[in-house]
C-alpha cells in the first residue's frame with residue numbers, strides 16, 4: 001500500500017536522521033522533499049502545503065530531547081501530523097442496536113458500493129445481526145442480480161421490487177425490516193459515471209424517505225483527487241456521515257486517503273481492501289500513518305532508545321506498550337511488520353532482562369505466515385476477544401486457514417501466554433519468557 005510514497009518519505013527523512021544536530025536548513029530541506037513526495041502521491045495541493053508548514057513549525061520549535069536523535073523526533077512529528085490529517089482517532093459506525101438501523105451506501109458507478117453492501121452484511125452477520133440488502137440500483141439489471149448473487153453467497157436476505165422506483169423500494173424495505181425484526185438495512189443505491197443532478201435528487205429523496213443512521217460514501221482510492229472532489233460534492237448535497245476508502249489494496253498512490261478527510265471534513269470510517277467480502281477493515285488513522293511511514297512511532301523511538309541504552313526511557317516505552325490493549329489484531333499487525341524489522345523483538349529487547357533471552361533468535365518465516373493465516377480467518381470480534389473462541393469457532397478458523405484445530409489451539413495458547421507476560425511485565429514482576437513463545441523459537 002502506497003509503497004512509492006513510503007519510499008520517497010524514507011528518502012526525505014534520511015536527510016535528518018542520524019544527524020547529531022539538526023539545523024533549520026536540514027529541516028527545511030527534508031520538508032521540501034516530504035512535500036514533493038506528497039504531491040507526487042496526488043495529495044491535494046493545499047493539504048500538502050499546510051501539512052509541511054505545520055510539521056516544519058513544530059520541528060523547529062521542538063526542544064531537542066536528550067537521548068533521542070533529533071531526526072527521529074521529526075519522523076515522530078510527521079507521524080502525529082499524519083494521524084491528525086487522517087482524522088485523529090477511529091470514527092465508529094452508527095450502532096445497529098436500533099431495529100432497524102439503516103445504512104445508505106452511495107458513490108459513483110464502479111466505486112465499490114455493491115461490494116461494500118455485501119461486505120457490511122457479512123461483517124454484521126458475523127456479529128449475529130440480521131441484515132437486509134436492498135437493490136436500489138435499478139437502472140442496470142445486472143446490478144440487481146449482482147447484489148442478489150452476493151447476498152445468496154453469504155446467506156443474507158435480499159430485497160427488491162420489480163417496476164418500482166428506488167425511493168419506493170427503499171421505503172418499503174425499511175417497512176419490511178420493521179415487521180421482520182431485521183437489525184440492519186443496507187441500501188445499495190445507484191451510481192453514475194459522473195455526478196449529476198438527477199442522481200443527487202434521487203439520493204436526497206431516499207434519504208428523506210428512510211432517514212438513514214449512516215450515509216456512507218464510497219470513494220475509489222485509485223482515482224486520487226477525483227475521489228476527493230466527488231466526496232466533497234456528495235457531502236454537500238447529502239451530509240454524508242462517513243467515507244469508505246475502497247480499493248486500498250490496489251496501487252493507489254495515497255492522495256485520496258490523505259486528502260479526503262481534510263478537504264471534506266467527513267470522517268473516514270472503513271477501508272475496503274480487496275474484492276472478497278471479508279476484505280473490509282475499520283479505519284484506524286494511526287495504523288495507516290504507521291504503514292505509510294513504514295514504521296510505528298513506538299518502534300522508531302524504541303530503536304533509538306535502544307541504541308543509547310537509556311534504561312529509563314526503555315521502561316517508559318515498554319510501559320506505554322504494556323498499557324495499550326494488546327489483542328490478536330495488534331498481534332497480526334505486528335506480524336505484518338515483523339518480517340520487515342522485528343519490532344516485537346526490539347521492543348521486548350528493551351525490557352531489562354529480556355534482551356539477553358532474545359539474543360540470536362531467528363524468526364521462522366513459515367511460522368509467521370501460518371500464524372497470520374490463522375488470525376486472518378478469525379472475525380474482528382474473535383481477534384479482539386480471543387477468549388470467545390470455542391470449539392466450533394476453532395474448527396471454522398482451522399478450515400478457513402487451511403490449518404488444524406491443534407494449530408489454532410497452539411496459537412491461542414501462545415497468545416494468552418504473551419498477553420499474560422505483558423500484563424505481568426506491567427506489574428513489574430516479570431520473571432521470564434514463557435517457553436516456545438511465538439513467533440520466536
Ligand SMILES: Nc1nc2c(ncn2[C@@H]2O[C@H](COP(=O)(O)OP(=O)(O)O)[C@@H](O)[C@H]2O)c(=O)[nH]1
Nearest residue numbers: 109110111112113114115246247272273274275
Ligand atoms: N481490488 C479491489 N476491488 C474492489 C474493491 N471494492 C470493489 N472492487 C471491485 O470494483 C468493481 C466495482 O465494484 P462494485 O461494487 O460493483 O461497484 P458499484 O458500481 O459502486 O456497485 C468490482 O469489480 C469489484 O470487485 C476493493 O476494495 N478492492
Ligand SMILES: [Mg+2]
Nearest residue numbers: 113114137143
Ligand atoms: Mg453496484
